[in-house]
Amino acid sequence: MPRISPCLKAVSLCLLAYGGLAFAQQQQPQPAPQQQGQQPPSDKPPKLERIEPGSETPATTIPPRRGTQIKEKKQGGVVTEVEVNAGGSHYYMKPNVPAGNAQPGDVQSSSLRAPQWKVLEFDMNRKRKEAGATEGPAEGAPAPAEAPPPPRPATK
Numbered sequence: 001m002p003r004i005s006p007c008l009k010a011v012s013l014c015l016l017a018y019g020g021l022a023f024a025q026q027q028q029p030q031p032a033p034q035q036q037g038q039q040p041p042s043d044k045p046p047k048l049e050r051i052e053p054g055s056e057t058p059a060t061t062i063p064p065r066r067g068t069q070i071k072e073k074k075q076g077g078v079v080t081e082v083e084v085n086a087g088g089s090h091y092y093m094k095p096n097v098p099a100g101n102a103q104p105g106d107v108q109s110s111s112l113r114a115p116q117w118k119v120l121e122f123d124m125n126r127k128r129k130e131a132g133a134t135e136g137p138a139e140g141a142p143a144p145a146e147a148p149p150p151p152r153p154a155t156k
Contacts, residue, residue, distance in 0.1 A: 068084075068085070068087075069086075070082060070085075071083040071085075080094070082094075089117075090117070091118060092118070093115050
């Protein structure tokens with residue numbers, strides 16, 4: 001039996017992989033429309049309306065972003081903090097103030113500062129506030145006494 005050199009095996013493997021890539025890049029046939037009322041997309045550009053010069057109609061209409069709120073905090077005319085609330089994201093942007101005596105351009109100082117994301121906010125007194133608002137004691141009635149804590153387990 002003749003032996004096949006490892007170089008020939010590697011070359012044949014590369015040619016096989018290259019052929020597989022060429023096969024994967026071939027265009028697939030377009031599926032036919034599923035319903036009779038659907039038209040395949042045309043190659044013609046959409047029909048545009050002519051806007052006369054000097055008219056009040058804007059050339060492009062950009063829809064406003066909904067829900068994005070930006071609040072800037074300034075101190076002495078300089079922005080110290082920007083709070084951004086966009087959709088579900090809530091983060092703060094602050095300027096980079098180098099610590100100590102680092103000068104701009106030093107290795108220790110950087111001109112960029114990463115945003116600080118607001119992850120969770122805890123309100124420990126929320127249950128007490130809700131309970132006090134919904135179940136307020138009646139006028140003249142004494143405040144309900146708190147239940148004593150459970151007894152400690154016996155030690156041996």
